[in-house]
Amino acid sequence: MTACDDKILLLNALVDGELDAANVIAVEQHVKTCPGCAETLADLKAVRGMLASPGVNYVASEPFRRRLRIALEAQARGAGTGRLGSRRPLRWPVWTSGAGLAAAAACAMLVLGVQGLSSPLGDELVADHVRSMLAQHLMDVPTSDRHVVKPWFDGKVSFAPTVIDFAGKGFPLAGGRLDYVENQRAAALVYRRRLHVINVFVWPAKTGDRLVRDGARNGYNLVHWTAGGLNYWAVSDLDRTELDQFRDLYVSALRN
Ligand SMILES: [Zn+2]
Incomplete structure (x- = not known):
């Protein structure tokens, strides 16, 4: 017996505690029927339990972690910059047998080992981006009207993000969402480029902010800029050239 195709990622996210309350209820209700x-779900919980039991929580040596990280990055690069669907093989597989369960547990340990490495801002933002698409919680205010999106953030965040629609340039505004970055409230502005989604995370910049280089993680690209005392981070599976083009548009619009 196998899980519904469109529920596998949600079931994993449920076990990992990555879903918001509304999605937890929706998934749990689906599972009942x-x-x-x-x-x-029972298998996933069993693996979780096995991983938490004493003696199983194996901490890999630093040289091993380094080799693993290089291998995973090479795999991610090989996967290209496809859409979210193509990321599925990197998630935990569906296990249906005892042998599969043991293999999955071993695989999960490797994944947990990698996640246990340093978790810089870029990783957090990519995780936020993926989660926003996974949990179907992309937007709290789904509209292309910037005159609706901007005031929607009043009282929800302590700053006023500059919201611009770039529909004329092929990057239409799709809406906004309240998010959390580095344990503080952030505005997430959602843009589209053809079938791709761009999340722009905005929050107040502090002096002495960590300088995190723009980069790529598992096929997702990140670009960063600051303006008017705010940090802007754009995350997308869009290719690097187009994401840079988006940033250039945004930066020059903020100057005007
Ligand atoms: Zn189902």
Whole structure:
């Protein structure tokens, strides 16, 4: 028996505690009526339990972690810059047998080992971006009207993000969302480029802010700029050239 295709990522996210309350309720209700998803959820919880049991929590040596990280980065580069769907093989597989379960547990340990490495801002933002698409919580205010998006943030964040629509340049505004970055409230502005989504995270810049280089993580690109005392970080699976083009548009619009 297998889980529904469109629920596998949600079931993983549920077990990992990555879903918001509304999605937790929705997934749990689905599981009550779907034997395949119920069985998969039980397996996922069993793996979680195995990983938490004494003696299993193996800490890999630093040289091993380094080799693993290089291998995973090479794999991610090889996967190209496809859409979210192509990321699926990097997630935990669905396990259906005892052998599969053991293999999955070993695989999960490797994944946990990698996640246990330093978690800089870039990793957090990519995780936020992926989660926003995964949990179908991309937007709190789904509108292309910047005169609606900007005031929506009043009282929700302590700053006024500059909201610009670039529909004329092929980057239409799709909406906004309240998010959290580095334990503080951030405005997330959502743009689209064809079928791709760009999340722009905005929050107040502090003097002495860590300088994090723009980069790529698992096929996602990040670009960063500051303006008017605010940090702007754009994250997308869009290719580097187009994301740079988006940043250039944004930066020059903020100057005007
Ligand atoms: Zn199901």
